[in-house]
Amino acid sequence: MLKQFFILCSGADTDILNDCSVGEQNKYAGIGATVFFTAVMATIAASYALFTVFDNLYSSVFFGLIWGLLIFNLDRYIVSTIKKRDNILDEILQATPRIMLAVIIAVVISKPLELKIFEKEINQVLLEQKNELTLANQNQIAEQFNPKISELENEIVSLQSQIDTKETEVNALYDTYISEAEGTAGTKLLGKGPVYKEKREKHDAALIDLQNLKTENKAKMASLEAEIAMLQDNYKTSVSDSQPIIDNFDGLMARVNALSKLPWLPSFFIFLLFLAIETSPIIAKLLSPKGEFDFRLEDQETTVKTWTMQKVAERKLLLKTDNDINNRVYNDIADEEEVINFKRKKARELMQLQADAFFKNQKNAL
Structure with a gap:
């Protein structure tokens, strides 16, 4: 079986x-x-x-x-x-x-x-390629967010710098009016005189400006930090959304390419x-x-081939013979008087029918 x-x-x-x-x-x-x-x-x-x-x-x-x-x-x-x-x-x-x-x-x-x-070696190559793709993907996505984040961070630094500068100015005014009171600078008169009062008022005004500046800048800085946090969240979301594509990078073409490595x-x-x-x-x-099978197969094929060729040759010979007989028959009857008279009679009838048809057409036209 x-x-x-x-x-x-x-x-x-x-x-x-x-x-x-x-x-x-x-x-x-x-x-x-x-x-x-x-x-x-x-x-x-x-x-x-x-x-x-x-x-x-x-x-x-x-x-x-x-x-x-x-x-x-x-x-x-x-x-x-x-x-x-x-x-x-x-x-x-x-x-x-x-x-x-x-x-x-x-x-x-x-x-x-x-x-x-x-498969194990290919998986190792694919793992290395996935790690490279992950890093490259993170860098590409970071290029979309980092410029904006850096710009916002610079603004925060600038706002903080304004506060620091104002604080330095206020501290300097504080040292000035304290020194005036102690008599170590300015008029060098011990006590709280008119100059001290003037410098103290100038310091207090600057301190109020500092407090207002801190309130405004910290509000702005909080808004900028919130925007930075949102951008960082968007960055993480983009990375996590694209990571499954990299994780699924193990199809047929990827494996064939890994095999070539x-x-x-x-x-x-x-x-x-x-x-x-x-x-x-x-x-x-x-x-x-x-072998024996080849000889038997060849015998069968040649038998069919020979028989087919014989039938084709017979058909060709039959067609040639039939054409020759027809030619001889028509040649023999071509000179017979009876055939000629019959053809003449039919030709005359045909001409008469044509003449009658032409006459009717002309009559209808008139």
């Missing part, structure tokens, strides 16, 4: 192969087994590749089965259409396009399995393995000698 299934997978004519030897049947069963297991590997590879895209097991398996059936049909077609010939060069030329197609199929099959085999030799050997599997049925047919 299993042997018949693999023979069916090989694409060989079972009616012919059933009359061949057991060894010939085993050869094609082996070719069919290669075709079948290549399709199984293609199904697994495609399912994994699609799972990285859809992230859904059932959808991935469904489309993976479709892809596996497609590869199975292609391989079966490739193997079944290669026929043994008496000239090895003709066989190689016949197989060249099919080998090229097999190489393409091998690349498509091997790549998803490489992604699965080197790894050493090429292991991937190349895996590709060679699948290339050997994919081309093995073709190579086996090219290297194997012409």
